[in-house]
Amino acid sequence: MGMYLNPGNSGFLRITKKDYIDKTGLINVINGAIGTSDNLICISRPRRFGKSYAALMLCAYYDRSCDSHELFSKYDISKDPDYKTHLNHYHVISIDVSGFISEAKKKNLPLRDIPFTIDRAILSEVLVLYPDLRKSDNLNEVLLELVNNTGTQIVFIIDEWDSMIREAKEDDNAQDRYLNLLRGWFKNNNFTPKAVAAAYMTGILPIKKDGSQSAISDFREYTMLNPGPFAEYVGFTDSEVKVECQNKGQSFEKMKKWYDGYTVGSEHSVYNPYSVMQALQSGKFSSYWKKTSAAETLMTYIDMDLDGLQSDIVRLIADEKIVVNTDSFKNDVENFSCKDDxxxxxxxxxxxxxxxxxxxxxxxxxxxxxxxxxxxxxxxxEFDSILRKAKHHNLVKLVRKSDQLLQDSLNCNADAVAKAIQSVHDSEYAPNFYNNEQSLRYVVKMAYISCIDQYSKLEELPSGRGMADIAFIPNRLSALPAMIVELKWNKSSDGAIKQIKNKKYPKCLENYGGDIVLVGINYDEKTKVHSCNIERYSLT
Known part of the structure; x- marks a missing residue:
């Protein structure tokens, strides 16, 4: 048992001793690819979406140097007819490329040396574990002899394969050397069909579309946009999270609000697995995303303004959906031709x-x-915190106006609120159309955008005898009052306030306990003027 060759099942065993959610069905998908032309698989996922856990699981299942029958016996894969056909049946070569990069940086070594370091590390270990093999400096020759002598092919498991591409983005020589290493394993007619039973590579970004990564062009690729049969293994599903919440006595509704929301292929309710497990273990619902290095790059992209990107970012923060064409994206973090990229x-x-x-x-x-x-x-x-750090002038102005709007709302300064909403309506962030109450709602959400870091916003909240248009509920331990905003089109702001009271919208906040600010907003289509009424309302 080695570090890179046949690393055993201890890594996966450690995972299963905690609150492991069964994702072993993924193994069945890969088993179905073994012996076919689809046996080279490349998976791209965001950070903290379980890529490394999957790699450890696959090592435990395929590695011939250990016995994993008991380890997998209680999981879904054990029910599959081909379960024992592939169980502990292959040599496994498992590498985490990011680990080699970290070691090189620690020793101040050039990135271009990493492919050679990987090659030598595997070669050295193979020759130590199998001393009867002919000594050679050629790794592929040694691996072919290993396969021939043992009658067993190799499953390659490569975690963070694209970290070398991302880290060496300005070093073409380092990238070329790395891609040649992969080419020697996976695009080599003298080696690949004879030695490789399957390959499973994971990374953050998909394979580049410009052909520069032709070394892995034979891989079947599965991404966040096109996950194929791997959709249900990208993250946790509704049913899985519901069971874990019941077992831990946690609120499923809060878990859904905080970590659900991804649509991946046919799966329309996918949760961030890392954050769910952190929340289950700590009992605290908060952002665990900020602990990833990916968060550090968000500011860079938000400060771009390609084709009105800033306006789209604002719409996203205001809970709107935006249309996007992903076809032009070249799977590159450096070169963007348009905002869709x-x-x-x-x-x-x-x-x-x-x-x-x-x-x-x-x-x-x-x-x-x-x-x-x-x-x-x-x-x-994460968007909330970065919004206030944005450097783009118009975005900064919008946040400042929104801060003042909130203060004017709490102070019942109705005229100032009406003028502020009019200003947002006239800005670049307003929709091109403005012809119904829905478009008014959109502008009002833009205007109150700075509330997002102090309030939870609920739209069309059922209460009393109807539904409140927008309710702003202050975050826990906040001293701010709640707000209910009612919208009218070609009517009156006074009528909006009366509707809030007559239909008992404040009832939805009866457990809140403090005063509520009632905001009525109307837009007159003929005069093109916004009007506003504001009152303080006490539930006691």
Whole structure:
């Protein structure tokens, strides 16, 4: 048993001793690819979406140096007819490329040396574990002899395969050396069909579309946009999280609000697995996303302003969905041709959820259109904190105006609120149309955008004898009052306040305990003027 060759099952065993949610069905998908032309698999997922856990699981299942029958006997994979056919049946070569990069940086070694370091590390270990093999400096020759002597092929498991591409983005020589290493394993007719039973590679970004990564062009690729049969293994599902919440006595509704929201292929309710497990163990619902290095890059992308990107970012923060065409994205973190490329990157990084809404496939046009949104409260907190750090002038002005709007609302300064909403209506962030109450709602959400870091916002909240348009509920331990905002179109702001009272909308906040600010807003289509009434309301 080695570090890179046949590492055993101890890694997966350690995972199962905690609150492990069964994802062993993924093994069955890979088993079905062994012995076919689809046996090279590349998976891209955001950070903290269980890629490394899956790698350890696959090592435990395929590694011939250990006995994992008992370990997997209680999980779904054990019910599959082919379960024992592949169990502990292969040599496994498992490497985490990011680990080699960290070691090189610690020793101040150039990235271009990493491919050679990986090659030598595996070669040295193979020769130590199998001393009868002919000594050679050629790793592939040694691996072929290992396969021939043992009658057993190799399953390659490579975690963070693209970390070398991302870290060496300005070093073409380092990238070329690394891709040649992969080419020697997976695009080599003298080696690949003879030695490779399957390969499972994971990374953050999909394979680049410009052909520069041709070393892995034979891989079947599964991404956040096109997960194929791996959709249910991207994160946790509703049913899985519900069971864990019941077992731990945690609120399923809060878990859903904080960590659900991803649509991945046919799975329409996918949770961030790392954050769910952290919340289950700590009993605290908060953002665990900020502990990832991915969060550090969000500011860079938000401060871009390609084709009105800033306006789309604001719409996303205000709970709107935006249309995106992901086709032009080259799976590159450096070169963006339009705002859709940046939005597509944010989908792959896990900052946005994506759902396909239409597609056009013909000889001349192969276009897929989808919608993107901020998936949940956890990611929203990251957008919230970065919103106030944004450097773009117009975005900074919008936040300042919104801060003042909130203060004027709490002070019952109705004229100032009406003017502020009019200002947002006239800004670049307003929709091109403005012809119904829905468009008014949109502008009001833009105007109150700075509330997001102090309030929870609920739209069309059932209460009393109807539904309140927008309710702002202050965050826990906040001294701010709650707010109910009612919207009218071609009517009156006074009528909006009367509706709030007559239909008993404040009833939805009867457990809140403090005063409530009632805000009525009307837009007159003929005069093009917003009007506003504001009152303080006590539940006692």
């Amino acid at each position: 940046v939005i597509s990157l944010l989908v792959h990084l896990g900052y946005l959820s994506y759902e396909e809404v239409s597609a056009s496939y013909d000889d001349e046009d192969d276009t897929v259109i989808g919608v993107a949104k901020i998936p949940n409260e956890e990611v929203r907190t």
